[in-house]
Amino acid sequence: MAKSIAIFNQKGGVGKTTTNINLCTYLATWGKKVLTIDIDPQGNTTSGIGMDKKNINLSVYDVIIGGVSPDEAILHTPIKNLDIIPSTVQLAGAEIELTEVNQREVKLKEAIKSLDDRYDFIFIDCPPSLGLLTINALAAVDSVIIPIQCEFYALEGVGQLIRTIQLVKKGLNPALEIEGVILCMYDGRTNLSTAVVDEVKNFFKGKVYTTMIPRNIKLAESPSFGQPIMIYDPKCRGAEAYEDLAKEFIKNHMKNRKEVI
Numbered sequence: 141m142a143k144s145i146a147i148f149n150q151k152g153g154v155g156k157t158t159t160n161i162n163l164c165t166y167l168a169t170w171g172k173k174v175l176t177i178d179i180d181p182q183g184n185t186t187s188g189i190g191m192d193k194k195n196i197n198l199s200v201y202d203v204i205i206g207g208v209s210p211d212e213a214i215l216h217t218p219i220k221n222l223d224i225i226p227s228t229v230q231l232a233g234a235e236i237e238l239t240e241v242n243q244r245e246v247k248l249k250e251a252i253k254s255l256d257d258r259y260d261f262i263f264i265d266c267p268p269s270l271g272l273l274t275i276n277a278l279a280a281v282d283s284v285i286i287p288i289q290c291e292f293y294a295l296e297g298v299g300q301l302i303r304t305i306q307l308v309k310k311g312l313n314p315a316l317e318i319e320g321v322i323l324c325m326y327d328g329r330t331n332l333s334t335a336v337v338d339e340v341k342n343f344f345k346g347k348v349y350t351t352m353i354p355r356n357i358k359l360a361e362s363p364s365f366g367q368p369i370m371i372y373d374p375k376c377r378g379a380e381a382y383e384d385l386a387k388e389f390i391k392n393h394m395k396n397r398k399e400v401i
């Protein structure tokens with residue numbers, strides 16, 4: 141049985157895609173069979189992981205809207221053990237097209253059911269919105285990882301994020317859990333970052349990962365080369381942090397924590 145996780149925060153630019161790419165890469169490199177599904181029309185996971193968008197025939201759009209089997213849309217990435225259902229800009233229309241569709245919230249869930257025994261982990265990179273694509277992701281997964289940017293307005297929007305999770309739990313996916321909260325773009329030199337860390341830990345209690353992701357220029361550069369940080373600069377601080385995070389994720393997974401939100 142695959143464990144499925146959505147990387148979720150309706151704010152843009154908080155580190156969702158960076159976390160998704162690099163968490164997937166480390167887990168795959170350690171021999172786990174990993175699938176990532178890019179449901180952001182911007183397709184940053186798709187390009188950041190090294191896929192050439194010119195060579196994509198079928199995407200997650202065709203799976204969600206077109207009824208295409210996920211098998212047909214799955215591609216191997218340049219990283220061993222890591223597959224992707226890519227996104228293309230076509231997905232931008234999906235939010236509107238979905239409103240016309242029956243069972244529109246569970247299209248992704250239905251589509252990926254058949255993949256359960258093929259992967260250890262399925263990670264879904266969400267778009268920066270609370271629209272139907274995000275709801276499809278939340279309905280389809282076992283848990284969510286929430287990246288939070290260490291900035292002044294860090295907790296702004298978190299109330300709405302929690303309400304969305306609760307709404308999905310009530311109706312579409314009662315078993316949905318918060319897997320963990322990741323503090324991203326941390327700058328230990330500023331009092332602000334330290335204050336944000338305290339605030340977030342206080343809010344999410346035991347859910348915050350011990351590993352924090354520092355602000356690191358190499359992490360910002362690597363997507364333009366289509367390379368996960370492990371390939372772009374495996375020794376930099378950003379790489380070390382994501383490697384530590386992946387270890388912490390696995391450790392928690394093994395413990396199989398069953399905490400309610």
Ligand code: ADP
Pocket residue numbers: 151152153154155156157158159184268324325326353354355356357359360361363378
């Ligand atoms: P999201 O998917 O939530 O929109 P991204 O992961 O794309 O966020 O990150 C937003 C921007 O910040 C990107 O340009 C990314 O390369 C950069 N970035 C992400 N994490 C870090 C980090 N720890 N240090 C420096 N830059 C980062």
Ligand code: MG
Pocket residue numbers: 156157158180184266
């Ligand atoms: Mg993103």
